[in-house]
Amino acid sequence: MTDVLMPALSPTMEEGTLAKWHVKKGDTVKSGDVIAEIETDKAT
Numbered sequence: 001m002t003d004v005l006m007p008a009l010s011p012t013m014e015e016g017t018l019a020k021w022h023v024k025k026g027d028t029v030k031s032g033d034v035i036a037e038i039e040t041d042k043a044t
Contacts (some may be wrong), residue, residue: 004035005029005043006038008020009038013040015040015043016039016040017031017036017038017039017040018038018039019036019037019038019039020036020037021035021036022034022036022037023036024033030040
């Protein structure tokens with residue numbers, strides 16, 4: 001298993017919530033694949 005870091009979507013972003021997975025446990029993924037949807041407060 002590999003850790004996945006969530007990039008900041010704006011300079012002021014401090015946290016986000018995982019809204020939906022796009023992959024299942026055991027799926028093979030590579031760099032650049034969309035693996036999840038993240039919800040955040042509106043960026044300002």
